[in-house]
Amino acid sequence: MIPDLVTPIVLPAATAAVMLLIGRNNLALQRGLSLVSVLGLTGLWVALALQTLPRAEALGNWPAPFGIVLVADGLSVLMLGLVAGLAGIVLLHVLATGTDRLGASFHPLFQFQLMGLNGAFLTGDAFTLFVFFEVLLIASYGLVVHGGGAARLLAGVRYVVTNLVGSTLFLIGLGVVYAVTGTLNMADLAAKVAALPAGDAGLIRVAAVMLLLVFAVKAALVPLQVWLPATYAESPAPVAALFAVMTKVGAYAALRFGTLIFPPGTPATGTLYADLLLPAGLVTLGVGAVGMLGAQGINRTAAYAAITSTGTLFIALSGFTPLATSAGLYYLIHSTLAVAALFLIADLVTRAGGRSGAVAVLFFATAIGVAGMPPLSGFLGKLLILQARWDFAAVVWPVVLTTSLLTIVALARLGSDLFWKSATADRPATASLIAPVLILSALVALTIWAGPMTDTLTLLARDLHAPAPYLATVKALQ
Amino acid sequence: MEALVAMAIGLLTAAGVYLTLRPRSFDVILGLSFLSYAVNLFLFASGRLAPGKLPIIDPGASGYTDPLPQALVLTAIVISFGMTAVLVMMGLGAYLRTQSDSTDDKDAE
Numbered sequence: 001m002i003p004d005l006v007t008p009i010v011l012p013a014a015t016a017a018v019m020l021l022i023g024r025n026n027l028a029l030q031r032g033l034s035l036v037s038v039l040g041l042t043g044l045w046v047a048l049a050l051q052t053l054p055r056a057e058a059l060g061n062w063p064a065p066f067g068i069v070l071v072a073d074g075l076s077v078l079m080l081g082l083v084a085g086l087a088g089i090v091l092l093h094v095l096a097t098g099t100d101r102l103g104a105s106f107h108p109l110f111q112f113q114l115m116g117l118n119g120a121f122l123t124g125d126a127f128t129l130f131v132f133f134e135v136l137l138i139a140s141y142g143l144v145v146h147g148g149g150a151a152r153l154l155a156g157v158r159y160v161v162t163n164l165v166g167s168t169l170f171l172i173g174l175g176v177v178y179a180v181t182g183t184l185n186m187a188d189l190a191a192k193v194a195a196l197p198a199g200d201a202g203l204i205r206v207a208a209v210m211l212l213l214v215f216a217v218k219a220a221l222v223p224l225q226v227w228l229p230a231t232y233a234e235s236p237a238p239v240a241a242l243f244a245v246m247t248k249v250g251a252y253a254a255l256r257f258g259t260l261i262f263p264p265g266t267p268a269t270g271t272l273y274a275d276l277l278l279p280a281g282l283v284t285l286g287v288g289a290v291g292m293l294g295a296q297g298i299n300r301t302a303a304y305a306a307i308t309s310t311g312t313l314f315i316a317l318s319g320f321t322p323l324a325t326s327a328g329l330y331y332l333i334h335s336t337l338a339v340a341a342l343f344l345i346a347d348l349v350t351r352a353g354g355r356s357g358a359v360a361v362l363f364f365a366t367a368i369g370v371a372g373m374p375p376l377s378g379f380l381g382k383l384l385i386l387q388a389r390w391d392f393a394a395v396v397w398p399v400v401l402t403t404s405l406l407t408i409v410a411l412a413r414l415g416s417d418l419f420w421k422s423a424t425a426d427r428p429a430t431a432s433l434i435a436p437v438l439i440l441s442a443l444v445a446l447t448i449w450a451g452p453m454t455d456t457l458t459l460l461a462r463d464l465h466a467p468a469p470y471l472a473t474v475k476a477l478q
Numbered sequence: 479m480e481a482l483v484a485m486a487i488g489l490l491t492a493a494g495v496y497l498t499l500r501p502r503s504f505d506v507i508l509g510l511s512f513l514s515y516a517v518n519l520f521l522f523a524s525g526r527l528a529p530g531k532l533p534i535i536d537p538g539a540s541g542y543t544d545p546l547p548q549a550l551v552l553t554a555i556v557i558s559f560g561m562t563a564v565l566v567m568m569g570l571g572a573y574l575r576t577q578s579d580s581t582d583d584k585d586a587e
Contacts (some may be wrong), residue, residue, distance in 0.1 A: 127550060134557050141564055145571075153572035157503060158581060160565050164510050165498060167561070171517045171554055178547065179524040 003047045005057040005070040008080055008118040011040050016111035030107040031095055037111055038091050041084040041118070048077050054463075056124060056473040064477035065188040071124035073470050074460035075329075079121040079252055082333060083245055085442070086340055087114055090242045093344050093435035097351065099238050102147035109146070112139035113242065120249050124474055126177065126184045129253065130170050133218070137163050140246065143239045144231060155234035162227040166217035173210030180204050187474035189261045190467065193268060201268040208262050208269050212254060212276060219250025219310050221277075222284040229291065232303035237347030240302070241340040247306055248336055251313050255325065259464045264320050277318035278392065282399050285311030289403035292410035298349055301414050302342040305370050308407060309335035312372075315396055316385040324388040325461035330454055331381035334446055338369035338378060341439040348436070349418060353428035360419040362436045367411040369443050372404050377446040384454070483523050490516035503569040503579040507562065514558035521551045 015037040023029035048055075054073035058064060072080075091110070093099075100106035116136025123129050145156040178184055180203045181192040196204055213224065220228040228247070232240045258273040288308030295301040313335060316328030345366055348359050365376070372378035382400060389396040446453060463469065490512050497509025525544030533545035573579045 127553070131553065131557070134561070138560070138564065141568070145568065148571075150572070150575040153568060153575055157565070157568050157572050160561075160568060161498070161506055161510065161581060164558075164561055164565065165513070167557075168494075168510070168513045168517050172520060174550075175517070175521045175524040175547075178521075178550075179526075184546075 002051065003044050005048075005055065005072055005122060006059065008041055008044050008048075008122065009070075009115055011044070012037050012111040012114040012118070016108040016115070019108045019111070020105075024104075027100065031100070034091055034107045034110060035095075037114070038084065038088045041080075041114065042088060045077065045081045045084045048072055048080065053077060054470050054473045056477055058477045064474050065183055065185045068128050069124040069185060069187075069474055069477060070122045071187075071470065071474060072122060074463055075252070075256070076121045078329065078333075078457075078460065079248070080118060082248070082336055083114060083117045083121070086242065086245050086336065089435045089438050090238050090340070090344075092438070093241070093347070093432070094238050096429070096431035096434060097238070097347065099147075099236050099347075102236065105142065106146055109139045109142040110242070112136075113143060115139075117245065117249065121252060124186050126174055126186055126189065130167070130174060133170065133249070134167060136246065136249070137167070140243065143242070144235045146236050146239060152234045155230045159227055159231040162217065166214050166224075169210055169217075170214040173207050173214060176203055176207035176210065180207065185474070186256070186260055187471045190471060193261055194266055196268045198267070204268050205272060208257075208272055209276070211257060212273060215250040215254040215257070216280065217250070219247050219254065219314070220284075220307055221250070221280050221310060221314060222287050225284060225287065225307050225310075228307060229295075229300055229303040232306060232343075233297070233299040237299065237343045237350075240299070240346075241343035244306060244336050244340040244343065247310055248313075248332055251310065251317060251328075251332065254314075255317050255328075255464070258317070258320060259325070260467050260470065263465070263467075271320075274318050274320050277314050281311050281314030281318055282395060283311070284308075284314065285399055285403050287311075289406040289410070293406055295410070298342075298346040298414060298418065301410060302339065302346050305342055305407070306339045308403060309339055309370075311403075312382065312385060312400065315389060315400065319389055319391070320465070321388070322458065322461040322465050324385070325464055326454060326457040327381070327384035327388040329457045329461065330377075330384055330446075330450075333453075334369070334377040334381045334443065337439050337442050337446075338366060338376075341366040341436050341443075342370055344436045344439065348428060348432060351428065351432065353426040355419060355421060356427055358433060359428055360415070362433065362440065363415055363419065365440050366436070367408075367415060369440070371407040371411055373408065375447060376443050377450065378443075380447060380450050479527055479529065483519065483527060487516050487519050487523070490519065501580055503573065503581050506581050507565055507569060510565070511558075511562060514554070514562070518551050518554055518558075521547050521554060523547075 015033050019030045019033055056069050056071045059068045116132050119132035141160050145152050180200050217224045262269040264271045285308055288304050288311050291304035292301050295304050316324050345363050348354050369376040369378045372382040494509045494512030497505045525547035528543035531541050531543040532539045533543050
């Protein structure tokens, strides 16, 4: 069966609507529907991954540059898989620990969040990308303050304000893009921007930087990372674990725009994205590592770990070569899972038996993953990135290696702070350990099958940097 | 006409940026509203200013204005309206809980 490309967006949206209509006060029903929806998304992902890609679809059968198109290429399908997998694990954790009992409407918001994420990864239209950004943000506003409390609300207000300013910038950027090119369809934009006369280069460069700023806000890239630590540290920990994939939306969008619309060979924009992203990534990594050293408590440390992962990721992505992109994508999968695991453990630590040996072992394994130490996949990811950014080895190597050391020190200190205590009698509920163990198994699998994985990602990255099939697929819809 | 619209957008943006940088949530919400007005006008102008022209097909029309920016503005208005409502509710909640409408991050570190 060939699934319609719109189903990964409609399924969570419909699930959320049904929950709100018939299950407002029925938590058991909401949990069941949530599980069904996430299982369905996983099934859809498998079905999509088995198709020949890229595939495109015109919504409402409007011809391509005028109507909205959905496009599934290798990168979209990879991100859909990451969302479905992480959502499933986080949902298991939520069910096991009862985070959804803290306040109303957890599951509908969770589903709307998935809808926004899937939509952002599938859309082939720049304005629809804005709309799906808003969908996932609105859901995230609700999730951030889930459970309430003064600190959470204050952090939530700041988070909303930052992102509203970001959305405004996004609209201005899109306005400039439309004024210059007369289109917002990404494939059409790629052709129009490449053929832009020299006189319009200034405007399109402004638009490109504005869009990059928006993606930097989403990805928490320095200097636009200030909203992240408080927001992630104050949100309920399972929500923060799901948000580990949300910062990757910014990275995805920057990669998509930087390879499809503003590739390094474009006369109008040149290597603009690469020139801006490399220093930003390096500084982000430094800020994140220093933040981890200075952070109080596991939640805030995990939040800064998310910032270091963004920094490392952008160092790789700023290469804009197939080699660097495939290294970055490998690290993207790894870091999303590792940071999510750290947040889930932050949740366990606050519960009964949180200081027990079992949790300490999980923390130790996760810390190895987050810091990028052997034997877990973080080490391979960082190694691939160091290899791929050999062109700037003089800056990239010292920064990546020094920050890795700082990360290890910070996590070692946090670990001794949390667990170097006399043994306690209480044990954690076995069910609450399932989700972190699942994520760690995924990291182990990512390490063991690193060879086939990097082969797949290399093919995927090659397609990203030679987007002729993508463009042809969208053009065929005319 | 172009100068007038450009100045209006600039003025709204300036007011919006100033108010958004104020430390009180009420000012920030007003500032974000100004910013969204500015952005809506800007999007509208991105399809070129064509006064007195129709956006829809009509046999007697002498020329058309670009309908797409109007659709974009409509979407942007709906979204910014909803966002403002969410922000007002959250700001109100935070104010009632903490008796403070500060949007500074001074107590979080």
